[in-house]
Amino acid sequence: MGAKELREGIGGTPTATAPPDIVANLSVAQLLDAMAIRLDGPRAWDSHLRIDWVIAEPDEEHALTVRNGVLRHRPGRHEPPADAALLVDREALDQLLLKTADIAELAGSGRLRVEGDGEKIGELLGLLDEPDPGFAIVTPD
Amino acid sequence: MSAQELEEARRGLVAPFDPPVVEGERGRVVWDLRSYDFLDGEPPDTVHPNLWRQSRLTRIAGLFELAPGFYQLRGFDLSNMHVVEGEAGIVVIDPLISTETAAAALALYREHRGERPVTGLIYTHSHVDHFGGAKGVVSGEEIEARGIPVLAPAGFLHHAVSENVFAGTAMGRRAGYMYGALLPRGPRGQVGSGLGQTTSLGTITLIPPTVDIVETGQTETIDGVEMTFQLTPGTEAPAEMNIHFPRARALCVADNVARSMHNILTPRGALVRDPRVWAHYLDEAIELFGADSEVLFSGHHWACWGSERIVDLLEKQRDLYTYLHDQTLRLLNKGHTGAEIAELVELPPSLAREWHCREFYGSVSHNTKAIYQRYMGWFDGNPAHLWEHPPREQARRYVEFMGGAEAVLEKARESFAAGDYRWSPRSSTMSSSPGRRTRRRGSCRPTRWSSSATAPRTRPGATSS
Numbered sequence: 001m002g003a004k005e006l007r008e009g010i011g012g013t014p015t016a017t018a019p020p021d022i023v024a025n026l027s028v029a030q031l032l033d034a035m036a037i038r039l040d041g042p043r044a045w046d047s048h049l050r051i052d053w054v055i056a057e058p059d060e061e062h063a064l065t066v067r068n069g070v071l072r073h074r075p076g077r078h079e080p081p082a083d084a085a086l087l088v089d090r091e092a093l094d095q096l097l098l099k100t101a102d103i104a105e106l107a108g109s110g111r112l113r114v115e116g117d118g119e120k121i122g123e124l125l126g127l128l129d130e131p132d133p134g135f136a137i138v139t140p141d
Numbered sequence: 142m143s144a145q146e147l148e149e150a151r152r153g154l155v156a157p158f159d160p161p162v163v164e165g166e167r168g169r170v171v172w173d174l175r176s177y178d179f180l181d182g183e184p185p186d187t188v189h190p191n192l193w194r195q196s197r198l199t200r201i202a203g204l205f206e207l208a209p210g211f212y213q214l215r216g217f218d219l220s221n222m223h224v225v226e227g228e229a230g231i232v233v234i235d236p237l238i239s240t241e242t243a244a245a246a247l248a249l250y251r252e253h254r255g256e257r258p259v260t261g262l263i264y265t266h267s268h269v270d271h272f273g274g275a276k277g278v279v280s281g282e283e284i285e286a287r288g289i290p291v292l293a294p295a296g297f298l299h300h301a302v303s304e305n306v307f308a309g310t311a312m313g314r315r316a317g318y319m320y321g322a323l324l325p326r327g328p329r330g331q332v333g334s335g336l337g338q339t340t341s342l343g344t345i346t347l348i349p350p351t352v353d354i355v356e357t358g359q360t361e362t363i364d365g366v367e368m369t370f371q372l373t374p375g376t377e378a379p380a381e382m383n384i385h386f387p388r389a390r391a392l393c394v395a396d397n398v399a400r401s402m403h404n405i406l407t408p409r410g411a412l413v414r415d416p417r418v419w420a421h422y423l424d425e426a427i428e429l430f431g432a433d434s435e436v437l438f439s440g441h442h443w444a445c446w447g448s449e450r451i452v453d454l455l456e457k458q459r460d461l462y463t464y465l466h467d468q469t470l471r472l473l474n475k476g477h478t479g480a481e482i483a484e485l486v487e488l489p490p491s492l493a494r495e496w497h498c499r500e501f502y503g504s505v506s507h508n509t510k511a512i513y514q515r516y517m518g519w520f521d522g523n524p525a526h527l528w529e530h531p532p533r534e535q536a537r538r539y540v541e542f543m544g545g546a547e548a549v550l551e552k553a554r555e556s557f558a559a560g561d562y563r564w565s566p567r568s569s570t571m572s573s574s575p576g577r578r579t580r581r582r583g584s585c586r587p588t589r590w591s592s593s594a595t596a597p598r599t600r601p602g603a604t605s606s
Contacts, residue, residue: 002524036463037470045489068460069489070467072424135476137522 002138013133023094028053028060029073031097036071040129044069047127049120052077052085055093066124084116146400146496150198150443155253158202158216163245163341171241171343174202174216176326177333185328195401195501196333199442204249207444208389208436212254214246219320219337220270220440222246222278223393225386227364230260234384234393235271235440236278239343243274259283261363262348264293265395266381267300269345271440276346284348290363293350294372296380301347308410316340316409335401335501336441354382357425371429373397373422375415383422385430392434392451397423398458400442401501405465406511413515416462416508423459427452454497461498464488465505469512478521479513536571546572 005011018034026034032053049066053073063078064071088096092111095101103125106112114121161174177200184193202216210226218237224247225232231250236243251257259279264272284291304312317323322339324331331339352361354370361368371383377396384393396403397419406413431452438444445454465486472482483506492498520527529535543549553569 037467037474039467040471041464041468041489042487045491068457068464068491070460070463072460072463074424074428129471129475131471131474132476137476138524 005137005139010134010136010139018098020094020098020100023098024091028055028062028090028093029075031093032062032064032071032073035097035128036073038128038131039066039069039071040127041069044071044127047123049124050080050082051120051124052082053093054085054087056087056089058090064124066127071124082116083120084114084118086121087113087115146198146443149445150201152444152446153205153207153213155204155206155212156249158204158245158249161202161216163217163239163241163343165239165241165343169342171239172218172245172341174200174338177338179327180332187328188332191499192332192335192501195335195496196338198400199333199335199337201443204253205444207438208391211386211389211391211436211438212250213438213444214250215443216338217246218242218270218274218341219334219339221438221442222274223438224250224254225366226254226257227260227366229364230258232261232263232363232366233259233278234263235265236262237274237341238270238345239341240274240277240346241343242341243277247278258287259289261289261366262291263384264291264297264301264350265384265393265440266294266378267297267304268378268396269301270340271396272301272347273345274343275348276344279348281348284351289351290361291348291351292354292361292363293352294370294374294380294382295353295355296374297350297353300379304411312409312411319407319409336399357429369429371422371426373419373426376419376422377403377414379412383426383430385434387433390433390435392426392430392437394426394437394439394455396440397426398437398439398454398497399502400497402461402498402503402505402508404503404511405462405508406514408507413511415515416466416512420459420463420466423455423462427455427459431455457492457495457498461488461492464492465508466512469509470516473513473517479510479517480521482509482513483507539571 023031044066047066049064051064053062053064055061060075061077062073062075063082064073066072088106089111092101092106096103096106096112103112103121107114158174161172162170163172165171177196180193180197180200184190200216203214205213205215207213207223212224212226214222214224218239220235220237222237222243223234225234233247237246262275262279262284264275279289283289320334320340321331322342326332333339354361354372357371359370361370367386367388369385369387371385373381373383373395381395381397383395383397385391386393404414405416432448434448434451436444436446437451437454445451468486469482472485473479477485486505486509487493488498488505530538540546540549543552549572550569553565553572556565556568
């Protein structure tokens, strides 16, 4: 594979590790764990966010906090009160995190609703970094 | 902040440990804090000023009252021993590494608080610096005759001994390098381990537990002392637990919190710890006990007072390990390898400014590599690295490519002169052909804990922290 990529360039990743069926079967807590390891630490150093995620079908609530460059979550709602709440059904949440739909699209179709300071949700999503399924292994960066 | 830690390190002092020396059989010195008197001076340029400061704090030794009926014995060993007064006697938590140091600690307590008998013994986790001195505070016969309960987290005995069964020899040998217990003490030798000054060199014992703590929320009352337990397996040790004392509003956090960044993978060698689980249990401790705790104490370092400050300490320690974990994963999913991630991760200023998040024991570099190892293993994915020569064979080839051993040494000297201290020893070890082709008889001094027909010797820190 290394020789092939040196000759022809990076071919990407042939298998998808998080196809929709896998994502649909993750618990919300697992989805939030996956989100936490995408948080771009240095960009989040000075962020202080409190956002409640209210999921429908099945009904779940999770309290998210970004502080000290870390995204944490606990089930339920917690003090201090959130800056904003994101109300979304589970399928739409998956689509949002899989990037098969964006927040405006989901809001437009009524499957996602924001309460409180919507900019905070934008700030949170903006702090998420993308993994690179085609990173260089043997080739120069 | 420095002033606050110094105040906390002195707070509650009942009596200093003076002279801070413990001798074993035939006058053999097991512990001697006087060998650190050089720390009275200003930090020389051979020692990092932060380590100098930390060692001055970990050298403070004595009996401390943390709350009414709660006593800390610090500076008798690498770790702390705690005494909780009950109705008829005392419950001892974590009796240090050696019987000699544990007995000395108990003697100072009794000198000031009276001849109270031991009515309970608790091990917070399966590392030797928290159980090895058990028979220095109570004998196995007394435990049996008086039915003294010995409490430990589920799995304690298995984990306390299994580390010695499998990789114990190698861990012990490497612990000698890690703690430097045999190095001369001084500004050009051993200054402190960050966790405590060093490991004691006395007799290690083990009294098996009689009561297993098997679940979070389990309560036990020993000699009138009420306790609620939180199991924290897979954090700093495979079997570990926190203890809350609701009446005194006191919280024992074992080694889950330290006044230093801890090790995700201790350099002596161990299975890689799970920083995610570690952070999870710290978060749970905040939820369970944070609001109901006025004093927090741990297996090393000084205590912390005030609910607000305790929660702040727990939150930042939690976020410290979460940050290392999450950022290592973010970067490895972008293709960076462990050695690269170690250079890329920097702590947020809100954590970096806290003394208890600093690199006195663990380090960002070691810990991010350890997390990479936990998830990805030794291989970095590059096929050219899949079947490398062992160090000796590799060095022989590199040295030949670089023009021979003399040329390499000359270059290494130039690097040293230019201040590239990271590269100079790395490159020059190639010319000395490292590796274990054969063991050369008499090529190294026998260690003090190698097999000896005389007094029992210990392997310093063999399974500690």
